Amino acid sequence: MSSSPTSLRLPAGLSGYRPTPQVMGVVVLALAIGIVPHFVREYWIFLSTAGFLTAITVMGLAVIIGWAGQVTLAGAALLGTSVYITGYLLREGLAGSAPWPFIPAMIGGVACATVLSALVAIPTAKFSGIYVMVLTMGLQVTMERTLFTYTWITGGAGADVRVPRPKVFGFHFNTDTxxxxxxxxxxxxxGVLMHSLRRSRHGRAIHLVRTDRQAAAAVGISPWRYRVIAFAVGGFLIGIAGAFTAPLYESPPALTQYILFQSLFLLAIPVVAGTQTIVGLASVAVAFQILPAALQSHRLSVYLLGGAGLIGGTLLGPRGMAGTLLDVLQQRRDVARLRQVAGADEETEAPSRPAESRESP
Amino acid sequence: MFDPFIVKASLVTGVALGALYGILAVGLVLSFRMSRMVAFVHGGIALCSAFLYWYLTADPARTSGHGTNLAYATKEWPKAPAVILAMLLGVGLAALFAWVATGRMANWPRVTVTTFALGGMLIFTGITQEIWPGAFEIVPSPFGRGRVTIWGANVSHHQIAVIGILVFLVIVLHFVVTRTKTGVQMRAISDDVEAAEIVGIPVRKVSMGVWCLSGALAGLGGVLLTPMTRLGASVVLFVLIRSLAGAVLGGFRSLPLALLGAMLFGQVEAHTAGGTFGKISSGWREVILMAVLFLGVLLVVRRKRSQFRLAET
Structure with missing residues (x-):
């Protein structure tokens, strides 16, 4: 059949190309991201932005929880540290200097979160999981009662304190869109950074330390060192999320966003999503950010959502919701392939049967 | 130089605080010994029980949502039945939680079941926050408002009662654990679950029983804690962390060490807050307590490692 002259012709190299569901997903997502903001209210754009930043936070937690196998309960403390330090540098600068531009301020906030996370890991990396949980919980409360109470850093609750939106290379990100x-x-x-790190030598080493500490030590990988690295990478990603959260509200965010309960809420996301797929993590993070607002009429409490997430995620197992979904899809694909193979076998076997019957005694 | 009056007053306050942390720490150690999980869920149970006790006993005119919300139409019941009901609620919630935790999750990794316990805590906290959002209430003590002077320190009847309850609890638990069949079964399960099952100990039944007891203690802890502070989610959680710290010092296994840890935290907190070492801000107080907790964990881990090495040799 000849194609009409107006029909779209794919380049010769792509003529046999059939997009995989992942590629289709990315295309649909890119289209949605491009189109949706022009058709929804600013409130939802703002919430989605917060969801993206929560997704980055959760990627950091996934490195610590999923890769290193340590449960940290100080996620909100690290996030809050980066938010307030970045906000302070953007507002006031350092030691009476002028307010800092966004990139140096961001580096300051990220560095604080990274160092704090690594500092926690240095002494605790040799402890078993439950002690790390208790100590990180202690760190969370300590941060709540120290850094977060200094209003000269946090900016307090005053409506007149403004945190400017960033201006990068002359472009001002001053609207919600x-x-x-x-x-x-x-x-x-x-996400790309996380993906690359997971496939790198260091990423594999972190995974090996989690899977079998002794085997890791036997091949010359220091479990302590790689746990500290995992905490530092986690802190770095959480710091990035914090640095971009600081100007999001255009005024200092409330302390209640960085308390222990918020840490538990954040922890629920990688537990529900599992740490197998980054897209799964990001999707659940955005959903967790948007759901309470979307279901406001039903008064969906973040505590209940977080609790249900932790319980449901634990019962789902270490692969979480995204992993389970992938397993189901893989299973369906396998069944379809088996059926296809069985069908092909039947087709090839069908004409040969009479011959076989003739040969048989 | 230290002011002897302040030192004495802080000592007495520290004992009362330590006793409060101790009651919750006992529950945490008991549930850890049965299920190998850090029972964060006790924070949620304590909060639910405290809210129930407050709802049944408080004067409605003194609540923050008076006249605006039915949930604040408190009942002014006598204190004793309210305490019993609050403890029973603790038993019920703990049984509900343990039904899952000691069933299909019995052999799951420790960190996983502990994460499950965190989920339980959030759910129970969420329920109270749904009914009484943002509540921060004054709670009447079951032991009245009376005060006495002991060793120069002004101590409330409530604080004395808390210490008395802890002493009673320690005596009863010591008797149960060392002298009764249930105690032997508890120790057997704590040492080796599989071996306990093989010799015919009803592991699930005993575990459920211990969880119910620890739930009752968490409920009682919630009731005793809130008249000393205020009723709010963050306050109860804050005290749970102190109790956890005490339990950590006992390696989550030893009741006497957990009590000692709770007392140590009570004393450190009372002396740093009371002014024994001069004026210390709440932030620095927290840093000091965190340092004590960290040193405690370090000691516990070192002790465990040396025990492991001894066992290997």
Whole structure:
């Protein structure tokens, strides 16, 4: 059949190309991200932006929880540290200097979160999981009662304290839509970084330390060192999320967003999603951010959502919701392939049967 | 130089605080010994029981949502039945939780079941926050408002009662654990679940029983804690962390060490807050307590490692 002259012709190299569900998913997502902000209210754009930043936070937690196998209950403390330090540098600068531009301020916030996370890991990396949980819980409460109470850093609750939106290379991200795209790009970059790290030598080493400490030590991988690295990488990603959260609200966010309960809420996301797929993590994070607002009429409490997430995620197992979904899809694909193979076998066997019957005694 | 009056007053306050942390720490150690999980869920249970006790006993005119919300139409019941009901609620919630935790999750990794316990805590906290959002209430003590002077320190009847309850609890638990069949079964399960099952100990039944007891203690802890502070989710959680710290010092296994740890935290907190070492801000107080907790964990881990090495040799 000849194609009409107006029909779209694929390049010769792509003529046999059939997009995989992942590629289709990315295309649909990119289209949605491009189109949706022009048709929804600013409130939802703002919430989605917060969801992207939560996704970056959760990627950091996934490195610590999923890769290193340590449960940290100080996620909100690390996030809050980066938010408030970045916000302070953007507002005031350092030691009476002028307010810092966004990139140096971001580096300051990220560095604080990374160092704090690594500092916690240095002494605790040799402890078993439950002690790390208790100690990180202690760190969370300590941060709540120290850094987060200094209003000269946090900015207090005053409505007149403004945190400016960033201006990068002359481009001002001063509208919610612009900030939405910026956050989305940062989330994608964080996801790609995480993906590359997981496949790298260091990523595999972190995984091996989790799977079998003794085997890791036997092949010359220091479990202590790689646990500290995992905590530092986790802190770095959480720091990035915090640095971009600081100007999101344009005023200092409330302390209640960085208390222990928020840490548990954040912890629920990788537990529900599992840490197998980054897209799964990001999707659940955005859903967790948007759901309470979307179901406001039903008064869906974040405590209940977080609790249900932790319980449901634990019962689902270590692969979480995304992993389970992938397993189901894989299972369906396998069944379809088996059926296809069985069908092909039947077709090839069908004409040969009479011959076989003739040969048989 | 130290002011002897302040030192004495802080000592007495520290004992009362330590006793409060101790009651919750006992529950945490008991449930850890049965299920190998850090029972964060006790924080949620304590909060639910405390809210129930407050709802049954408080004067409605003194609640923050008076006249605006039915949930704040408190009942002014006598204190004793309210305490019993609050403890029974603790038993019920703990049984509900243990039904799952000691069933299909019995052999799951420790960190996983502990994460499950965190989920339980959030759910129970969420329920109270749904009914009484943002509540921060004054709770009447079951032992009245009376005060006495002991060793120069002004101590409330409530604080004395808390210490008395802990002493009673320690005596009863010591008797149960060392002298009764149930105690032997508890120790057997704590040492080796599989071996206990093989010799015919009803592991699930005993575990459920211990969880119910620890739930009652968490409920009682919630009731005793809130008249000393206030009723709010963050307050109860804050005290749970102190109790956890005490339990950590006992390696989550030793009741006497957990009590000692709770007392140590009570004393450190009372002396740093009371002014024995001069004026210390709440932030620095937290840093000091965190340092004590960290040193405690370090000691416990070192002790465990040396025990492991001894066992290997």
């Amino acid at each position: 612009r900030y939405f795209y910026l956050s989305f790009v940062v989330m994608v970059i964080a």
